[in-house]
Amino acid sequence: MEKIETYSFRVEPFHVDFTGHLFLGVLGNHLLNAAGHHSHNRGWGIDHLNQAHYTWVLSRLSIELTEMPAQYEHVEVETWVESVMKLFTERNFLIRNADDGRIYGYARSIWAMIDTATRQPSDLLALKGGDILNYVLTSEEKPCPIAKHGRVRLSPAAQQLATIDTHYSDVDINGHINSVKYIEHILDLFPRQTHEQHRIRRFEIAYKAEAFLGEPLTFISEPSAELLPDGEAASTQIEIRKNVGLADKPAGESIVTAHVFWA
């Protein structure tokens, strides 16, 4: 079995923003689909694993782009596994134009395998006799030339921006707020002008805990001191907390952190 899976899609009209470029959340969705097909075709899909009481959990995703695909473009996503540790595996992505081969960018992700009964991470190397190691392509064999995931460190100066309720459309089959919806909600924090005058150069997100339908989400944000030529922050760190303001635990619980870098 090939170690690389190629997944193709067309940028559909309802999947582009007001600049005519693919929504980052939709790109994230396509990357997760590519990952799903890669795993499925190698006997490691959620459909196989659920029967064995295991499921993949996305822990981190970092996407770095020199260009965002535009409406009607045909896009190919290559995905492969860069490394496997006991409790985590690194999966990378290459995103290119299917017609002329130009590269839009790359992405990195980190996944854990959870035992659905105990909610504890499982030993990836022990499952299926270490079969997962058959699919590894090291960084020498298949480079992914973008930085690894960074850390978000909010200072006391970080500002609480918004609190939103969560609804039916926010949750996935497990009743958890959908990974892609967090990306949408984060990008919705920025005003029209930011999206008009800048594009997302790099986006990092770390999923730390689950939120459920109806739990309110609070967005805390800290723009970088570094500025772009027009005076906007070069990047913004974001933390999402749930159930902020309850009497017994006023700070709530941190569930997602993200870092948006603008060009």
Added chain:
Amino acid sequence: MEKIETYSFRVEPFHVDFTGHLFLGVLGNHLLNAAGHHSHNRGWGIDHLNQAHYTWVLSRLSIELTEMPAQYEHVEVETWVESVMKLFTERNFLIRNADDGRIYGYARSIWAMIDTATRQPSDLLALKGGDILNYVLTSEEKPCPIAKHGRVRLSPAAQQLATIDTHYSDVDINGHINSVKYIEHILDLFPRQTHEQHRIRRFEIAYKAEAFLGEPLTFISEPSAELLPDGEAASTQIEIRKNVGLADKPAGESIVTAHVFWA
């Protein structure tokens, strides 16, 4: 050229709700994609028309389902034109399982062609020498066995449910609130319990005017007197108004009406 276009998709994991069934908004998106491919392949696509300063505008969409496609199912959408009048055309859809052929349901839609310079509807029969008539399949030739679009009539007893701000992710390439996002926001009005205990049997939506990024949307709702066996309303009429509460025009402007029928 065949009068029917068939468009296929797989129900992806991030496109299903907490019951494991396709989100209605995502189904709507697939129907619009099917319509886009049908028009494009017959020289009537937005990509051709924009160059000639015309664009399609969706006026009404009604979807009626005996079953909603579930995760990983392969779905085929057939779409065809049932009739063409001077200012409107009726386009229908059949939605079926690609593997066993069982029919999930049907949809009806009404479209106008707008001159992008004047924003006025154009005479469909005059464009391209009446070429659109070559693609009509009458209801005798290809039946669409669901009712035509109904009318929403709110009484003075209708209740204002919620007002939401609109953000970056809500708008399409024209800067208008995206047709599919209205469907999401409408279904987000209903509590978890309604979605848990009932499925959408029929959904009607009429797009009457545009809203733009940043314009607040107010949702007004009126449940039917007719009840389901568990006491929930059999259907709910909804109206979306924009810019409600401004001093010079407190009632705002009606932009969308919808009617959700539960089973």
